[in-house]
Amino acid sequence: MNDGSPLRFVPGHIAPEDAGPAPRLFAFLRRELLVTADNALPSVAAIDALGIEATRTQYLGAWEDTHCFSAELPDDFKPPDGFATRDLRMLFASLEPELHALAGRAVQIVEWDRSHQFCGACGIPTEPSSSDRSRSCPDCAVPMYPRLSPAMIVAVERGDEILLGRGGNFPPGIFSVLAGFVEPGESAEEAVIREVYEETRIVVEDVRYFGSQAWPFPNSLMLGFTARYASGTVNTDHDEEMETADFFHVDNLPTTFPGNISISQWLMEDFVKRHGKNRD
Known part of the structure; x- marks a missing residue:
């Protein structure tokens, strides 16, 4: 098969x-x-x-x-x-x-x-395609594919430190690496630079691909990266979703999401291992 x-x-x-x-x-x-x-x-x-x-x-x-x-x-x-x-x-x-x-x-x-049972333009029932995973309107002939929302997630490093933040919807005391959706017309690498700056006013360089993970909550494709600190001082006043953020030394990391099921945890694991530590 x-x-x-x-x-x-x-x-x-x-x-x-x-x-x-x-x-x-x-x-x-x-x-x-x-x-x-x-x-x-x-x-x-x-x-x-x-x-x-x-x-x-x-x-x-x-x-x-x-x-x-x-x-x-x-x-x-x-x-x-x-x-x-x-x-x-x-x-x-x-x-x-x-x-x-x-x-x-x-x-x-x-x-x-x-x-997607009905066409969003004219309202008539759509039909499944026989050639791929799509539905289309018999009149409009516009294919409708499953939605996929690319998002970047990044471990920003400054020597032995990593940039972590916590959103307002996080459980109390939990921090994580930064993430955000890729906007139309930009590359994933550009999204890394933009999101990190928007959320923390930190400028990064040397953006490198790390790996990816399908994340169906609801339909994201998480694109993981690492990046190096270039300049700036952490300031989260410009982002309503970011409650706080800071650089943390590998020997003094805050509480992060437990387990090893998501790419945010894989990025943290990679960071601590490359600095000769084990993530608790």
Whole structure:
């Protein structure tokens, strides 16, 4: 099924005639995934046994030899005994990383399919494409693809120090590296320079790509970078979302988000390791 692909998961948009004996199904009530009482992904057989009917389903592709689907549950759906719906943020510790990543892909496809049933220009029903993951209006002929919002996230270093900030919506006492969305017409590297300056009045240089992560909250693609301090004094008075920020020495870091599930944590881990430390 993977046709020799080097990737374990091969995306697809046309469902096979035979989905095999045990396909995988990610069923969502709005943006919450249907799981068992112990936060495991239920089997299709278990879902079918309950007589659960989906409003719409979408083919996602194949994970090795297993076909994968997503489904939109009706708005009035109530999980039966032994089942629950959970936001994906609550399932990082319950689902293995590959399965959680697939669920993140699924929820974005479900939301896109739900919100693009009608043309935004003329209002008539759209139709799915047979050639790619898109829907289009028969009259306007404008393809509508799943939304993807690129965002940059950066570890700004000044010798043995790293620039960390906390937004007003962070849990008390938590700091993180800086992040922000890429605007139309700018490169990701330009977004790094702009966002860091807008949030802290710090000028950076030597912006280098670090890595990326799909982040389905709601539909971001996080592009990670490192950068070096060039000039300036930290000042957050110009940014309403930034509560405070400062440079912190590797030996005296503030409390950051726990775990190792996001690219913000990977950037922090990289910083402390390159300075001969271990992140607690």
